[in-house]
């Protein structure tokens with residue numbers, strides 16, 4: 001894979017991570033979408049569809065003037081489903097403008113909700129994504145999940161007790177023996 005493409009996608013995901021206040025670790029799709037909605041100030045609606053969809057279609061992103069809609073195939077595993085949705089998010093955050101639809105009429109009748117039916121013709125009429133755009137969306141999805149697989153942030157370092165407190169404590173222990181732990185502490 002093209003090294004520039006990878007660098008570009010890494011920058012996009014790093015920037016996204018900062019702008020939304022951190023990709024959830026471990027990954028939580030709903031939390032991630034909430035953050036993304038807040039950052040973009042636009043609702044994102046997920047509309048699942050079953051295996052009756054045509055061809056190999058896994059997901060479609062439709063952008064309307066009011067909201068973003070992601071139609072996604074109900075996948076066998078949740079991880080695969082997240083990946084399908086994140087691929088469409090990849091197109092969104094990369095500002096891709098095409099929609100790769102081979103059978104627009106079938107897709108329209110199967111998938112579209114009333115909320116977007118009236119506006120979707122122009123969306124479906126756009127050109128297909130380029131191969132590079134598909135690679136970008138796929139890589140962005142992968143990088144988002146990779147970032148979410150990072151080890152959880154280390155527990156905050158506990159500030160050392162103030163030295164004079166420690167010294168006093170030690171003194172008390174020396175005089176009285178180790179104090180029993182209070183049952184309510």
Ligand SMILES: [Zn+2]
Nearest residue numbers: 087129134137
């Ligand atoms: Zn795609």
